[in-house]
Amino acid sequence: MFTRRTFCSSIRKCSQRSQEEIEAYKRKRQAEWKRKQGGNSFLDHLIVTVRGGKGGDGCAAFHREKFKPYGPPSGGGGGRGGAVYLLPTPSLSTLSTIPSRIHGHNGENGRGTWQNGKAGEPLVIKVPVGTVVRELGRKDPRRAKDEWENEEEAIVAAGLTTEERVEKMREKRWVHYPGYGEINVERDDFKEAEVSMYKLERERRLARRRRLDSNPIYLDLDKEEGLENSSTEAVNAPLGIRQNDYLGHLIAQGGQGGLGNPHFVSSANRTPRYATRGHEGERVTLFLELKLLADIGLVGMPNAGKSTLLRALTGGRAKTDVAGYAFTTLNPVVGIVRVSEDGTFEGELVPDDTVYDETKIESRSFEERMKQGEYANSLTRNQPRDTVSKTSVDPHTESKPTRPGHHFDLYEAFRFTIADNPGLIENSASPFAHAGLGHSFLRAIERSPALVCVVDFSSGQQPPEVALPTENTASSDVEPLAVPTDAVVDDVILRNQAKPIDPITIDVDPCEAIKILKAELETYQEGMSSRIRMVIANKADLVASQPSSDSSSPSAEAIEEAKARLARLEKCARQELGEDLIVVPVSAKYRMNLRKVVALMKGYAEEARNEKMAVQEVVEEEAW
Numbered sequence: 001m002f003t004r005r006t007f008c009s010s011i012r013k014c015s016q017r018s019q020e021e022i023e024a025y026k027r028k029r030q031a032e033w034k035r036k037q038g039g040n041s042f043l044d045h046l047i048v049t050v051r052g053g054k055g056g057d058g059c060a061a062f063h064r065e066k067f068k069p070y071g072p073p074s075g076g077g078g079g080r081g082g083a084v085y086l087l088p089t090p091s092l093s094t095l096s097t098i099p100s101r102i103h104g105h106n107g108e109n110g111r112g113t114w115q116n117g118k119a120g121e122p123l124v125i126k127v128p129v130g131t132v133v134r135e136l137g138r139k140d141p142r143r144a145k146d147e148w149e150n151e152e153e154a155i156v157a158a159g160l161t162t163e164e165r166v167e168k169m170r171e172k173r174w175v176h177y178p179g180y181g182e183i184n185v186e187r188d189d190f191k192e193a194e195v196s197m198y199k200l201e202r203e204r205r206l207a208r209r210r211r212l213d214s215n216p217i218y219l220d221l222d223k224e225e226g227l228e229n230s231s232t233e234a235v236n237a238p239l240g241i242r243q244n245d246y247l248g249h250l251i252a253q254g255g256q257g258g259l260g261n262p263h264f265v266s267s268a269n270r271t272p273r274y275a276t277r278g279h280e281g282e283r284v285t286l287f288l289e290l291k292l293l294a295d296i297g298l299v300g301m302p303n304a305g306k307s308t309l310l311r312a313l314t315g316g317r318a319k320t321d322v323a324g325y326a327f328t329t330l331n332p333v334v335g336i337v338r339v340s341e342d343g344t345f346e347g348e349l350v351p352d353d354t355v356y357d358e359t360k361i362e363s364r365s366f367e368e369r370m371k372q373g374e375y376a377n378s379l380t381r382n383q384p385r386d387t388v389s390k391t392s393v394d395p396h397t398e399s400k401p402t403r404p405g406h407h408f409d410l411y412e413a414f415r416f417t418i419a420d421n422p423g424l425i426e427n428s429a430s431p432f433a434h435a436g437l438g439h440s441f442l443r444a445i446e447r448s449p450a451l452v453c454v455v456d457f458s459s460g461q462q463p464p465e466v467a468l469p470t471e472n473t474a475s476s477d478v479e480p481l482a483v484p485t486d487a488v489v490d491d492v493i494l495r496n497q498a499k500p501i502d503p504i505t506i507d508v509d510p511c512e513a514i515k516i517l518k519a520e521l522e523t524y525q526e527g528m529s530s531r532i533r534m535v536i537a538n539k540a541d542l543v544a545s546q547p548s549s550d551s552s553s554p555s556a557e558a559i560e561e562a563k564a565r566l567a568r569l570e571k572c573a574r575q576e577l578g579e580d581l582i583v584v585p586v587s588a589k590y591r592m593n594l595r596k597v598v599a600l601m602k603g604y605a606e607e608a609r610n611e612k613m614a615v616q617e618v619v620e621e622e623a624w
């Protein structure tokens with residue numbers, strides 16, 4: 001039982017804990033919770049039941065006027081129910097804003113003196129670009145029942161007799177003039193109208209079924225759409241809607257409005273005292289799948305430095321969390337890399353030398369600087385106006401601006417997108433594994449033409465006491481690092497103080513990591529691992545960083561050992577993933593050797609786009 005004493009003691013304990021500890025604890029709980037969900041809590045797929053708006057009921061009324069006691073029938077018709085449309089928009093990146101039940105706007109009921117009801121407004125549901133929409137077939141148990149199936153089920157469940165059943169169905173379809181319900185149903189003209197109504201209804205039901213069987217909805221919303229994409233816009237736009245509004249793809253039609261009593265005037269009955277109710281809107285069950293459209297997908301084990309790499313390449317614009325424990329990233333994040341003609345990329349121009357070890361610390365320092373008014377006059381919210389670049393300036397980039405942001409617009413020649421993903425571990429998707437976030441997030445990079453493996457190059461070796469980066473690094477490919485700044489020193493101190501807060505310690509040899517990643521990708525989708533084009537050996541700054549006894553630079557043996565490690569990694573990576581695989585040692589945190597990575601990634605993105613264009617040209621030629 002939760003007694004007063006335990007409550008007080010837990011408060012005391014909480015107040016004794018530092019803010020950092022509480023935050024770390026919270027994040028650990030968050031990752032644990034996500035893990036328990038088996039990776040299913042990220043909304044990249046969703047079943048949505050869509051229902052068009054119901055048509056308004058018709059009205060049974062008679063015109064009344066002074067000196068005209070028996071005016072003609074004057075009930076207005078009901079308004080049509082609003083249809084539901086899907087519109088892809090680039091401003092969304094998850095399906096979590098989409099409700100699982102969508103109901104179009106109902107039409108208004110008709111009124112006396114021939115007033116027709118107003119039609120329901122169309123409902124436009126915005127979905128992220130990259131969503132694939134599939135309609136669930138009739139045999140799929142996840143499909144919601146249509147209006148007729150629902151009615152049937154309710155009648156069977158109630159166990160009604162035939163008369164009661166007829167009565168119930170009539171109630172749902174007819175509106176009677178007050179007090180005339182029983183009289184109407186005895187009339188021949190009503191019976192005739194009822195028969196023709198059921199006939200039409202049956203035809204409608206059959207047509208709906210036929211459409212679902214032969215032509216279910218399938219949409220691949222892979223680009224932003226506007227009026228220019230809609231060839232049918234002028235023809236199909238509902239009345240009363242401005243022609244310059246593009247509504248998107250029609251998913252569910254609204255129900256037809258009911259008929260007013262003037263509709264039933266005949267030579268046999270000049271004063272019909274009945275009208276029909278509006279029809280239910282069309283019901284459709286959709287399966288939405290979000291497949292992000294990133295040119296490059298990053299895969300790797302937890303803590304390999306994928307998020308750090310994304311932040312380094314995008315100059316910190318991609319807001320993905322970085323921290324020294326496994327499963328920091330819980331959902332895929334897409335960032336944009338902007339490259340100029342000479343190969344400089346926007347991320348290079350960031351004034352800080354390192355990517356923060358902890359995004360929490362970064363945001364705290366950002367807040368402090370905001371408070372001090374450093375950003376008050378800046379052109380963008382992220383860059384202070386008077387920051388001077390601390391990065392070593394390359395001769396051919398001297399003309400470039402010293403910081404990213406809109407300054408880079410002039411120089412940008414190419415841009416591509418990268419998706420950072422949560423970490424993959426061995427048997428992630430196994431129901432018996434108590435760790436791992438499953439595989440479901442791989443859906444996000446299913447369509448990425450090139451995948452890049454990020455491995456922790458320093459793992460599997462003895463961790464150095466103080467991992468200060470030095471001028472000599474693991475491979476000749478790695479650019480020398482400038483003198484460590486205060487920020488780097490702070491960072492290293494922080495890293496050495498940091499205690500692992502996650503129970504899962506992942507210290508797998510990089511060769512082993514590649515094997516695991518390949519197996520996991522193949523388990524998710526056969527042939528997916530063949531899309532891996534490059535292996536990034538990250539954290540190269542930690543390899544061979546043990547200073548030799550006489551100087552602060554690493555010993556010759558340490559450098560030889562690091563080179564041998566790299567050769568070993570190259571050999572096993574090529575064995576696993578093919579001979580043309582490229583292995584690049586980098587340090588994402590200290591932004592070393594990233595230009596080479598960007599050049600290669602740019603090449604992959606260009607190649608994929610050219611291929612796509614060639615395919616499109618062939619299709620267009622065939623269509624002609």
Ligand SMILES: Nc1nc2c(ncn2[C@@H]2O[C@H](COP(=O)(O)OP(=O)(O)OP(=O)(O)O)[C@@H](O)[C@H]2O)c(=O)[nH]1
Binds near residue numbers: 306
């Ligand atoms: N020394 C060093 N540390 C790095 C480097 N890259 C990343 N790190 C550190 O490694 C830790 C993990 O980095 P993340 O980028 O969060 O790793 P991740 O692969 O995204 O991890 P998950 O999101 O858990 O899958 C952080 O503390 C980083 O600062 C690097 O090149 N050198």
Ligand SMILES: [Mg+2]
Binds near residue numbers: 306420422
């Ligand atoms: Mg991450």
